[in-house]
Amino acid sequence: MKPGVTVNLDDLLDALLCTSMDVAGDEAAYVSRETGAVHLWSSAADFDPLPEDIEDGSVYIAVPDKRELGLGQQLVFAFVDEHLGASAHIVHDFFRRRGAYGRFKDLLERKGLLQAWYDFEAAETEKALRAWGEENGLAIDPAPGKDAG
Known part of the structure; x- marks a missing residue:
């Protein structure tokens, strides 16, 4: 699948951190397929409210945790x-x-x-997030200080 909307790598790394701290289903992160915006949710932190249509899989995709990406x-x-x-x-x-x-x-x-x-962990995490993004039609911004090519 050819990547479409662009997601900021740092925002996606924050989302992965959020989802990977989840021990009781109390944290989640989503990416908008339309804007590339990352939305975080936690029962223990004060994030902005999630959009009302967050459950619409055609508009948002849930960010996996580290285990789901083979990063455990x-x-x-x-x-x-x-x-x-x-x-x-x-x-x-x-x-x-x-x-x-x-x-x-x-x-x-x-x-x-x-x-x-x-x-090693940082490089493999970035590689896994980029592959996940590509599989889901998302392009990932290069990390700060890195060239896009």
């Missing part, structure tokens, strides 16, 4: 396979219990790979 544990394991091959089993053990991301980041810091993780 799958992303961690992809990074681990690429950068921590010998320690992969340790990270897999982390994710069998609560607090896994904290232990994962502590390990990366000890190995001097924390910034590499943040860079």
Whole structure:
């Protein structure tokens, strides 16, 4: 599908953050298929009210969360396979219990790979959002400071 309306990447990243903090269905984000505007909703934050026709799928599309885009544990394991091959089993053990991301980041810091993780995560997140946008007829603005080509 050829992209149509343009969505600002920073707004879409904020929307992804909003939807990914959702633990009880209390956060949501939508993109207008007509204007590219991003609308956020949370039971815990004071956002502008959602448009009355927000449920109309022909006008708005719900922004997925990180898990739906493959940016949860799958992303961690992809990074681990690429950068921590010998320690992969340790990270897999982390994710069998609560607090896994904290232990994962502590390990990366000890190995001097924390910034590499943040860079990898940012690049993969942008790539996933651009693919999602394209699948849904949305063009994504280049990130600030990046060329459009």
